[in-house]
Amino acid sequence: MLITASVLAGEFLPTRRKPILLSGLGLSMFTFAIIAWGENITSQFSTVAELFQYLTGTAMLILLVLLMPPYRKTPRLPGLLRHEQEQE
Numbered sequence: 001m002l003i004t005a006s007v008l009a010g011e012f013l014p015t016r017r018k019p020i021l022l023s024g025l026g027l028s029m030f031t032f033a034i035i036a037w038g039e040n041i042t043s044q045f046s047t048v049a050e051l052f053q054y055l056t057g058t059a060m061l062i063l064l065v066l067l068m069p070p071y072r073k074t075p076r077l078p079g080l081l082r083h084e085q086e087q088e
Contacts, residue, residue: 002027014069022065029058 002024
């Protein structure tokens with residue numbers, strides 16, 4: 001539901017911050033961790049590994065969102081080329 005709210009709030013636009021999306025991803029990480037803990041307690045180890053993969057995949061998505069604008073400036077190609085020419 002938080003992902004839908006994020007889309008409806010227009011957080012997919014590069015100039016907008018993404019608090020609802022990050023909250024939804026954080027909540028899903030918490031959910032995966034709690035379910036994995038419960039599965040580990042009940043000795044269902046095959047699903048624990050799968051849930052850990054979901055947890056790490058969600059963490060990687062959070063990092064990717066934080067590396068995108070507006071949290072980080074977008075490098076411009078002409079600026080990169082100019083920097084390379086100055087070094088030569």
